[in-house]
Structure formats: C-alpha cells, structure tokens
Amino acid sequence: MHDINLRNCLLCGEETVLFFPENDVLLKCTGCGVVFDESSNLGEGYYENERVTNVDEKKIKPRKRNAKQRVKLIRNVLKKESSLVDIGCGEGLFLQEAKNYVNAVYGIEPTKSYVAYAKGKMNLEILQGTLENIEYPDDSFDIVTMFHILEHLSLPSQALTKIYSWLKKNGHIVIEVPNIESPTAQCKGLNWELICTEHRFYFSPSSLRYLLEKNHFKIVSMRFRDFDQYRTGIGTNLRKLGITFGNIKNKKQIKTAEKQTHPHSAQKPNSSVLRSIRRTIQLPLKVFLGWLVLKFNRGDYLFVIARKT
Ligand SMILES: [Zn+2]
Structure with a gap:
C-alpha cells in the first residue's frame, strides 16, 4: 500500500x-x-463560463415548486420590511417567490446564462460574480440565503465571516447543503450522486453546526429535505424510508435485456383503465411519501436557519 x-x-x-x-x-x-x-481544483472562472450555456425550460417547473417549498420553510423570518440576498441565485426562481413577502431582493450569480435569464425574464436585480469577489457594506441585509453553494467553496469559513458582516443585527442566514450522513449517502457510499468533483466540502448536521457557531451564528432550526420533495419518484422515496423490493438495479437490467431479445413481448399494452388508475393515485402517493420522508428526516439535504448573534 x-x-x-x-x-x-x-x-x-x-x-x-x-x-x-x-x-x-x-x-x-x-x-x-x-x-x-x-x-478538488476546478480553476478560476469555472462557474462563470460555459458550464450552463442555456437555461433548460423543462427544468423551470420543478425548480419553481422547489423554490416555493423553500420560501414556505422560511416564511417566519421573511418580514415585509426585510431585504434579502440570494448567493448563487441561478435563474432567480427563489428570489421571484421570496419577493412576494419582503421589501427588496437581490441576487449574486456567477453563470452568465443564469444572470441573463434572471435579469431579462424575471426582471431581478442581479450582480454577476461570486461571494468571493462581490462586496456589500456592513449591515446591508436582513436575510442571506445560499442553496447548494457552501459545499462548492474553497473557503467556507471565510464566506460565513463575510456574510456575517453583510447581515444586520439578528439577521438570518439560510443554508441548504447535501447531508453526507443522510440515509441515502450512507447506503450508497462512494456511489452517492451528490459526491462529485464540484463539491469541495461535505457537511453533516454536526459539522455544519460547528462551522456556523464558530462564525457566531446561532442555529434556529435544522431539518432535512429533498429537491421538489413532493414529486420525487415513488421507488426513490420508498428506499429513503428503508423499504426495498429486492435489487432494483438488477430488475431494470433484466427488463432491458428482455426488451433487447424480445422487443415485442416487453411492450404489453396496458389497459387504459389501469393507466388512468395509476395516474390518479400516483400524485397523491408521491406527495404522501414526500411528506413521510420529511417527517422522518430521511431527506438528502440539510436545511438550516441561523441567526447572527
Ligand atoms: Zn475539522
């Protein structure tokens, strides 16, 4: 060795x-x-340039629902007179939703196509850049949000120091990151989808708490969620709840193999009655399983609200 x-x-x-x-x-x-x-070493300008060339319109709908769910989770810190900045705001969907509840919203986003979308289509005030190269005066905001940003930064502690100075007294920071101790992460190990070259740090409830407290933030709430959690696939959520039906991957492989050898036999026509029954129960079932995943803290993301002390 x-x-x-x-x-x-x-x-x-x-x-x-x-x-x-x-x-x-x-x-x-x-x-x-x-x-x-x-x-990890992605090089300067990685997020600015051609990482995303065009905003994918098909992804807007689920992202909008996701943004609504995030706003719902922080409703009690959003006040009419508040100002909010979202770091790494993407297409601006969260800001668009949050705008309904606060006085002013701003965004910071490095990727050019997202900035163009957020400014053009959403009519939002966005600065193109990163947390590292943008400056605001002290006490500028009541709320700073960063969803899936902290794990990408090479200096997360310095980032929190900067955010601390931007926040007014008793202002709030809202962070969402992948949870390296989530049930899925533990079960999949190195094959977990959220382990990737763009992620420099992997936080757990205790390490994120450590980092926040080190930077003088007091945790207000910590919960677990998923992306667009009420529309997640039924199989995925059942697995998150610890319910599995044999080796799903193998079953899939068998099906594909069957299709290849008997291209017609695998396409048994479903009766339209069965199809409509399935369609009718699918959505309520997805919503219910999403709710269960949330209730039993089985989600992959850590969602934290903390207050500047
Ligand atoms: Zn350490």
Missing part, C-alpha cells in the same frame, strides 16, 4: 482520516467531522 499524506482539516486544523478506505481524496476530520475533497 502506498503512503498517503493526510493533510489536516481545512476548517479546524485537526487530523484527518480517509472517509472511504478505497478512496484517498475524501478525508474526514477527526475534530469537527467535516469531509472534504483534498484533490
């Missing part, structure tokens, strides 16, 4: 261990518990 040079934690300086024995770039801190990708 080759020697692995384990660097110290990028957040607290404590020693680290390999997070997965078979992978030598993901390290876990023995102190604060954060996991980080020590090889």
Whole structure:
C-alpha cells in the first residue's frame, strides 16, 4: 500500500482520516467531522463560463415548486420590511417567490446564462460574480440565503465571516447543503450522486453546526429535505424510508435485456383503465411519501436557519 499524506482539516486544523478506505481524496476530520475533497481544483472562472450555456425550460417547473417549498420553510423570518440576498441565485426562481413577502431582493450569480435569464425574464436585480469577489457594506441585509453553494467553496469559513458582516443585527442566514450522513449517502457510499468533483466540502448536521457557531451564528432550526420533495419518484422515496423490493438495479437490467431479445413481448399494452388508475393515485402517493420522508428526516439535504448573534 502506498503512503498517503493526510493533510489536516481545512476548517479546524485537526487530523484527518480517509472517509472511504478505497478512496484517498475524501478525508474526514477527526475534530469537527467535516469531509472534504483534498484533490478538488476546478480553476478560476469555472462557474462563470460555459458550464450552463442555456437555461433548460423543462427544468423551470420543478425548480419553481422547489423554490416555493423553500420560501414556505422560511416564511417566519421573511418580514415585509426585510431585504434579502440570494448567493448563487441561478435563474432567480427563489428570489421571484421570496419577493412576494419582503421589501427588496437581490441576487449574486456567477453563470452568465443564469444572470441573463434572471435579469431579462424575471426582471431581478442581479450582480454577476461570486461571494468571493462581490462586496456589500456592513449591515446591508436582513436575510442571506445560499442553496447548494457552501459545499462548492474553497473557503467556507471565510464566506460565513463575510456574510456575517453583510447581515444586520439578528439577521438570518439560510443554508441548504447535501447531508453526507443522510440515509441515502450512507447506503450508497462512494456511489452517492451528490459526491462529485464540484463539491469541495461535505457537511453533516454536526459539522455544519460547528462551522456556523464558530462564525457566531446561532442555529434556529435544522431539518432535512429533498429537491421538489413532493414529486420525487415513488421507488426513490420508498428506499429513503428503508423499504426495498429486492435489487432494483438488477430488475431494470433484466427488463432491458428482455426488451433487447424480445422487443415485442416487453411492450404489453396496458389497459387504459389501469393507466388512468395509476395516474390518479400516483400524485397523491408521491406527495404522501414526500411528506413521510420529511417527517422522518430521511431527506438528502440539510436545511438550516441561523441567526447572527
Ligand atoms: Zn475539522
């Protein structure tokens, strides 16, 4: 076995261990518990340029529903007189929704096509750039939101220091990140979809709490959710709830193989009655399972509201 040079934690300086024995770039801190990708290096301008060339209109509908759910979760911190900035605001769908409840909304977004969409189609006030290169005076905002941003940053603690200064006294920060301790993450290990080269840090409830408290934020609430959680696939949510029906991947493979050898036999026509029954029960079932996943804290995302102290 080759020697692995384990660097110290990028957040607290404590020693680290390999997070997965078979992978030598993901390290876990023995102190604060954060996991980080020590090889991650995307280069400057990665998020500015051609990462997303066009906004995908098909994704707008689910993203809109997702934005509505996020707004719902923070309704009690949104006040008529408040000002809010969303860091990494994408197409601006969250801001568009939040605008109904606060006095003023602003966005920061590095990717050019998103900025064009948010400004043009949504008529929002957006600055093109990143948290690192944009400056606001102290005490500018009542609420700062960042959804799936913190895990991409190379200096998350410095980012929180900056946000702290932008916030007014008793202002709120709202963060959503993938939860490295979610049931799906634990079950899938290295195959978890949310382990990717764009993610530098992987937080858990305790490591995110550590980082926030280190930066003088007080946690108001912490919960678990998923993207567009009331429309997630039935199978996916059943698995999140710990209910599985054999090896689903194998079943899929068998079906594909069947289709290839007997192209007609696999396409048994469904009766229209069965199809309409399925369609009628699908949506309420999805909503119900989404609710169960939320209720039993089985979601993949950590959603935190914290207050500047
Ligand atoms: Zn640490």
